Each structure stands twice: as C-alpha cells, then as structure tokens.
Amino acid sequence: MTDYPHLLSPITLAGVTLRNRSLMGSMHTGLEETGDWGRVAAFYAARAKGGAGLIVTGGMAPNREGGVFPGAAGLYSDKDIANHRRVTEAVHAEGGHIAMQILHAGRYAYSKDCVGPSAVKSPISPFPPRELDEEGIEAQIADIATAAARAIAAGYDGVEVMGSEGYFLNQFLVNHTNRRTDGWGGTYENRMRLPVEVVRRVRAAMGPAAVLIYRISLIDLVPDGSTWDEVVQLAKAVEAAGASVLNTGIGWHEARVPTIATSVPRAGFAHLTARLRPEVAIPVIASNRINTPEVAEGLLAAGAADMVSMARPWLADAAFIAKAASGRAREIAPCIACNQACLDHTFSGKLTSCLVNPRACHETELVYAATDCPKRVAVVGAGPAGMMTAIVASQRGHRVTLFDKGNEVGGQLNLAKRVPGKEEFHGLVEWFAALLRSPAIELRLGRAATVEDLLGFDEVVIATGVTPRDPGIPTEPGSTVLSYIEVLKGAPVGRRVAVVGAGGIGFDVAETLVQDGVSPTVEPALWRAEWGVSTPWEDRGGLDPKGPQPHPPAREVHLLQRKAEKPGRHLGKTTGWIHRASLAMKRVRMQGGVNYDRITPEGLWISHGPNREAPELVAVDAVVLCAGQEPDRGLSEELDRRGIRHHRIGGADVAAELDAKRAIDQAARLAAGL
Numbered sequence: 234m235t236d237y238p239h240l241l242s243p244i245t246l247a248g249v250t251l252r253n254r255s256l257m258g259s260m261h262t263g264l265e266e267t268g269d270w271g272r273v274a275a276f277y278a279a280r281a282k283g284g285a286g287l288i289v290t291g292g293m294a295p296n297r298e299g300g301v302f303p304g305a306a307g308l309y310s311d312k313d314i315a316n317h318r319r320v321t322e323a324v325h326a327e328g329g330h331i332a333m334q335i336l337h338a339g340r341y342a343y344s345k346d347c348v349g350p351s352a353v354k355s356p357i358s359p360f361p362p363r364e365l366d367e368e369g370i371e372a373q374i375a376d377i378a379t380a381a382a383r384a385i386a387a388g389y390d391g392v393e394v395m396g397s398e399g400y401f402l403n404q405f406l407v408n409h410t411n412r413r414t415d416g417w418g419g420t421y422e423n424r425m426r427l428p429v430e431v432v433r434r435v436r437a438a439m440g441p442a443a444v445l446i447y448r449i450s451l452i453d454l455v456p457d458g459s460t461w462d463e464v465v466q467l468a469k470a471v472e473a474a475g476a477s478v479l480n481t482g483i484g485w486h487e488a489r490v491p492t493i494a495t496s497v498p499r500a501g502f503a504h505l506t507a508r509l510r511p512e513v514a515i516p517v518i519a520s521n522r523i524n525t526p527e528v529a530e531g532l533l534a535a536g537a538a539d540m541v542s543m544a545r546p547w548l549a550d551a552a553f554i555a556k557a558a559s560g561r562a563r564e565i566a567p568c569i570a571c572n573q574a575c576l577d578h579t580f581s582g583k584l585t586s587c588l589v590n591p592r593a594c595h596e597t598e599l600v601y602a603a604t605d606c607p608k609r610v611a612v613v614g615a616g617p618a619g620m621m622t623a624i625v626a627s628q629r630g631h632r633v634t635l636f637d638k639g640n641e642v643g644g645q646l647n648l649a650k651r652v653p654g655k656e657e658f659h660g661l662v663e664w665f666a667a668l669l670r671s672p673a674i675e676l677r678l679g680r681a682a683t684v685e686d687l688l689g690f691d692e693v694v695i696a697t698g699v700t701p702r703d704p705g706i707p708t709e710p711g712s713t714v715l716s717y718i719e720v721l722k723g724a725p726v727g728r729r730v731a732v733v734g735a736g737g738i739g740f741d742v743a744e745t746l747v748q749d750g751v752s753p754t755v756e757p758a759l760w761r762a763e764w765g766v767s768t769p770w771e772d773r774g775g776l777d778p779k780g781p782q783p784h785p786p787a788r789e790v791h792l793l794q795r796k797a798e799k800p801g802r803h804l805g806k807t808t809g810w811i812h813r814a815s816l817a818m819k820r821v822r823m824q825g826g827v828n829y830d831r832i833t834p835e836g837l838w839i840s841h842g843p844n845r846e847a848p849e850l851v852a853v854d855a856v857v858l859c860a861g862q863e864p865d866r867g868l869s870e871e872l873d874r875r876g877i878r879h880h881r882i883g884g885a886d887v888a889a890e891l892d893a894k895r896a897i898d899q900a901a902r903l904a905a906g907l
C-alpha cells in the first residue's frame with residue numbers, strides 16, 4: 234500500500250500510457266546549448282530512471298526568430314533530429330516518456346529579429362517585435378508544425394505547445410499585445426485563431442498517436458489579460474483541435490506578481506486548474522509551487538487535476554517518484570523554490586543546477602562513486618557545508634563523525650526558516666536531518682570539537698561557518714544594538730528599527746520585522762491580497778483593480794547600506810525584485826550612501842556621502858547589525874599550528890558572498906573526491 238495512490242496511478246494520453254501522474258515540467262537548463270547531447274541525455278535519463286511519468290523538455294524553438302535568444306536550442310532542421318534521438322532513446326531505455334516543448338518566444342525573443350502580432354515592445358525586452366503579415370503568420374504556424382513532425386521523427390512521445398507565460402501564442406490572445414484589425418485580431422474568436430490553428434496543424438503533423446499538451450494561461454496577471462470565459466473558450470477550442478491534455482500556465486513573464494518564488498504559497502494557483510477541469514473532457518495538469526508528493530497527492534485526491542506538473546523539484550531530486558513509491562519520501566531533496574542555482578543561472582547565461590543538488594545538470598561530471606578505500610572522516614560544523622559533506626561521504630562508503638557545538642543540525646538554515654516567506658527551509662533542514670540518520674554517520678552535538686577530538690581520522694573537514702561582522706559603530710551606553718541572530722531568534726526590538734546592512738540577511742531581517750501574525754506564504758488568501766491577485770472570473774488577467782492590499786507593517790523599519798546604490802541590487806536575479814517590492818509595500822525606508830556615525834539611546838546617527846554631509850538622527854528603538862560575516866577559522870588555525878592536514882569549506886573558507894548554494898556545491902565536490 235502506498236501513501237500516494239493517486240499520484241502513482243497510470244494515465245493514458247492519446248494512447249500513450251504513462252506510469253504515473255507526475256509531469257516533469259519544462260525547464261531551460263542551458264545543457265542543449267553546450268552541444269554535448271550525451272550530457273543532455275544523461276540529465277533526462279536520470280529523471281526517467283527516477284520515475285518521472287512524462288518529461289517535458291526545455292523549450293525548443295521552431296525557427297530562428299522564435300528562439301528565446303540568438304542561438305537558443307531548437308529543431309531548426311532535419312539535421313537536429315539525431316541529437317534529440319539520443320535523448321528520447323535514453324529516456325525510453327529507462328521506461329520513461331518524453332515530450333518536446335515547442336516554444337516560440339514572439340516578442341520575448343531577445344533579438345532584433347523578434348516577431349509578434351503587433352509592434353508592441355515588451356517591458357522586459359529592449360527589442361520591439363516586427364508585426365507579422367498574413368504570410369508571416371502562416372510561416373510561423375508551418376514551422377511549429379514542422380518542428381512537431383521532427384519531434385516525432387526524433388522519437389518523442391509527443392509535444393507540448395507553449396501557449397502561456399506571455400509567449401508568442403499568448404501574445405495573440407490579448408488586446409494589449411494584439412492590435413490587429415485583420416482575421417487574426419479584433420474579436421476573441423480572431424485573437425484565439427492562432428493558438429487553435431497551431432494545435433490543429435501540430436496534431437495533423439504528428440498523427441493521432443502522440444501526446445499533445447497545450448500549456449494554457451489560466452491567469453495572465455497583466456493588465457488587460459484574458460477573462461475566465463475567454464480561457465474556457467480557448468480550452469474547449471484547443472481540445473476540439475486535437476490537444477490531449479491541458480497544462481497550466483500562470484502569469485506572463487512581465488507580470489509584477491511572483492508566481493514560483495519561495496514566498497508563493499504551495500499549490501497557490503491550483504484552484505484555477507480545478508475550476509477548468511469540469512469545463513473540458515481532456516485531462517488537466519496543475520502546476521506551480523508543488524514540491525512534495527503530499528501536495529501532489531492532495532491535489533489529485535481532491536479532484537483538482539488529473540496530473541501534477543513539477544519542474545524544479547526534479548532538479549532537486551532526480552529520484553522524486555522512485556523515492557515516493559518506495560516509502561522513502563523523507564529522503565526526497567526538497568526544492569525550496571529559491572531559484573538561486575536554476576533560474577538565476579539561466580538568466581545569467583550559466584548552466585542550470587540546483588542549490589540542494591549540485592549534480593543537477595552535472596550528472597556526467599560530478600559523480601558520487603562508491604569508494605574502494607573507506608576512510609574515517611571527521612566533519613566539524615553541521616551547517617549546509619558540513620551536512621552535505623557528511624551525507625555524500627557516507628553514501629560513498631566512508632564512516633563519518635559530524636561535530637557541532639549546537640544541539641541541532643542545520644546551522645544558519647535554522648535562522649533562515651524563521652523568516653516569513655522562507656518556510657521551505659524547514660523542509661530542507663528536515664531532509665538533511667533525515668539523511669544524517671545513517672549508520673555510517675555518528676553525530677556529536679552540543680560540544681565544540683577540539684583538536685584532540687580530530688586526531689586519528691583519515692580526513693578532517695572544517696565547516697565551522699561564519700560569525701557576524703561587528704561594524705564597530707561608536708555606541709553610547711543605554712543604546713539597544715542587536716545582531717541579526719538575536720532578532721531572528723525573537724529578541725524584542727521595539728516599534729522602530731534601523732537595520733545596518735542591506736544584503737540578503739538585512740532584507741530577511743527587515744521582512745521579519747515588518748511582518749506580524751501569520752505569514753502570507755502559508756495563508757493563500759492573505760498572500761493574494763498582498764499582491765493584488767484576484768481571479769480571472771472577477772477581473773481581467775486576475776489582477777485586482779484596487780492593486781496590492783498589504784497588511785500594515787508591524788514596525789517602522791529603516792534598511793541602510795553604505796554603498797551609494799539602490800539597496801537590494803545584488804539579491805537574486807529573479808527574486809530580488811520580489812524582496813524589494815515586498816519591503817516597499819511595507820513602507821520600509823531603504824537608503825544607500827549613508828555613513829554610520831554613532832548609535833545613541835535615541836537611535837542611529839547617519840550622514841551622507843564621502844564628506845559626511847547632512848547628519849541626521851534615525852530615531853529608532855533598536856539597531857540591528859546585518860553587516861556581513863567573517864569566517865570562523867579558530868579551529869582551522871589551531872590545526873594549522875599543529876601541522877594537521879585538513880580541508881576548509883563553506884563560510885569558514887570564504888565568508889564573502891557566502892550562500893548555501895556555494896557551501897553545498899563545494900561540500901559535494903570535496904566529498905565526491907575524498
């Protein structure tokens with residue numbers, strides 16, 4: 234008997250029987266662009282081996298103008314088929330199924346050659362699209378159909394037609410981007426003609442025995458977006474045109490509402506899929522912020538969807554379903570929806586990976602091979618770096634003793650999980666703790682390790698982390714100055730607070746201070762009000778015309794930094810805007826270019842610019858220091874003095890710009906080579 238009977242039950246689409254109800258959603262990894270198709274095949278084969286019911290590839294362009302950027306991977310000619318066949322054969326050899334996503338970016342293509350229904354530039358691209366004429370539209374449809382035929386020739390089980398997220402097909406649907414007055418614009422029937430015609434032609438090109446997924450935008454989250462009636466009309470029309478299943482798309486890329494970040498409630502948009510389900514006869518797939526088998530099973534059991542799409546969770550753990558099916562769900566590495574190693578990499582032109590699983594997209598290069606020389610390994614520090622070292626080393630066959638002076642494992646992750654919007658960190662710490670419960674790992678908690686404790690081991694790894702930096706601001710007696718650690722652990726701070734330092738931790742502390750009561754991340758109705766999200770059956774595009782209705786801030790917060798630039802510029806590429814917007818909504822006063830002159834019982838005295846001009850008092854009850862970190866190297870230096878060879882990783886190695894991604898990656902690579 235399984236805990237996930239719905240998730241693990243088969244489903245048949247267009248005559249293709251999938252072994253379970255999980256769809257690995259499309260992700261752009263950058264692997265295809267490396268040209269190393271063996272690596273692409275290894276990535277997908279690992280997910281097929283791990284039980285994915287149906288894999289959808291990253292978006293493949295049907296032609297040059299439709300590529301998300303110049304040189305983006307695609308099926309441009311018959312010559313590309315052989316590469317794709319390597320992928321499909323590898324997936325089928327593992328008993329999996331795979332569909333290729335056809336993605337035409339339209340005006341989102343980062344190229345001066347981009348095309349669209351009308352010459353309306355997108356706010357997230359510098360390039361205005363060229364308005365297509367009748368012939369141009371026909372050429373795009375033909376290219377998409379040809380790409381589908383090539384996909385079948387390459388052995389794919391079908392295709393996903395990308396019709397959401399504000400891409401080409403979606404751009405035809407709404408008046409804002411489609412200003413045409415010919416047969417492809419004007420009435421909704423005309424505006425939806427392109428997606429429907431594409432589905433009809435793709436079905437004709439593939440024949441009846443292939444899966445055709447249509448990804449439909451259920452809530453555009455942009456002004457002037459579709460209404461629910463229009464969404465339903467389109468859903469019925471693409472069903473009639475030959476779609477086998479409808480996948481859920483949420484929000485255009487230019488939307489100013491977060492849709493997949495960690496602060497978005499789990500399954501926060503599944504109610505839209507549930508509402509669509511009775512409108513069509515074909516199955517529907519729920520998507521966005523579904524990251525555990527429990528959440529997936531709950532949606533299916535409740536009848537909200539027929540399948541569940543998870544994308545990033547398959548980066549975090551390639552064996553997601555295999556573990557769920559074999560009673561090892563607690564061992565599934567959780568996707569914490571941080572975007573730090575996936576989307577932030579993609580948007581920086583770097584290969585995708587995963588913060589919790591550095592092997593993602595590095596399957597052929599980072600290998601945890603069983604050791605033929607088992608060693609006794611001491612690891613000091615049970616933060617992300619130390620825990621990852623212990624886990625990978627033990628999995629390879631070494632015996633590990635993990636020391637930490639605290640009474641619990643997790644290190645700074647235990648602080649992160651207290652931040653409203655970062656509740657996913659609870660699951661991450663629980664996952665580490667579950668894997669540390671191994672007969673090959675001895676945990677020694679509650680006492681600082683000494684050099685003597687470390688004698689007699691074959692390998693010693695120091696992962697002692699960081700200590701908060703004291704910025705040395707002159708402070709008068711009677712002032713209240715706290716470290717971020719004290720504040721995140723719940724120390725009282727009063728009603729007015731100045732936060733010194735606007736890095737990741739300064740933002741986390743500010744978000745904690747302005748929030749009281751329940752976190753919107755665990756209360757979807759509250760979260761929707763905070764971001765001004767309604768439903769497409771109330772308002773076009775699902776945007777509340779009143780705009781965001783944030784709960785009033787719990788405190789008056791000032792977030793300060795010395796650099797004369799906008800605070801938060803160096804936060805995650807795809808998430809920084811969310812943190813900045815969320816603090817702005819809570820009226821946090823963010824300032825750069827300040828000097829910290831002194832702290833008095835009245836507050837923090839600051840001045841401005843290199844000449845310390847315009848001194849002023851920021852009248853606050855407490856000052857919280859979030860001024861970065863210094864490496865905690867005491868033990869490492871003592872080992873150096875005693876000539877004891879050891880490895881130093883994580884914050885103890887380099888504290889500057891430390892984050893869990895770097896710590897875990899460094900640890901995994903070290904442990905893979907021990």
Ligand code: NAP
Binds near residue numbers: 735737862890892893
């Ligand atoms: P950080 O990002 O390096 O920020 C440190 C802040 O302290 C900066 O704003 C810096 O700005 C200020 N500062 C540095 N030296 C100072 C001094 N001597 N006096 C006064 N201010 C000083 O470090 P962090 O905030 O401690 O975060 C540590 C790491 O954790 C970050 O690198 C980040 O990647 C990670 N993290 C990430 C997130 C996330 O949301 N992704 C959240 C939390 C933590 P000025 O020098 O301009 O004053």
Ligand code: SF4
Binds near residue numbers: 549568572588
């Ligand atoms: Fe999920 Fe973060 Fe990994 Fe991306 S990097 S897959 S968001 S855990």
